[in-house]
Amino acid sequence: MERFIHNENIRRYPKLLKEETDEEKRNISRKLLAEEEAREIPPKPNRNDDKPKRPQLPKSWATSVGDLFRLEVRSCRLLAQMRSADRR
Secondary structure (H helix, E strand, O other): OHHHHHHEEEEEHHHHHHOOOOOHHHHHHHHHHHHHOOOOOOOOOOHHHHOOOOOOOOOOOOHHHHHHHHHHHHHHHHHHHHHHHHHH
16 A cells, blocks of 8 residues: 555656646645655565465475375285284
8 A cells, every 4th residue: 555655646746746836835746756756665565474384394204195195005005914914
């Protein structure tokens, strides 16, 4: 919102200078325009900064879907082998 007002003021003050005939009002418009042009608007905060960050997993962990699938298959095979060994 602040950036919008800043931009609108920069557009408005030159128009006032062109239209105004009273020198005192023109000086006020010049001063306001100079102040507005000199004013710096801080950058808009990134909305993603408010979101909680996902924890970073160590690179040694299996993080891809394929790796996780292979681990699941291995664990299922190991469980099946353990159950078949218990039955004997």
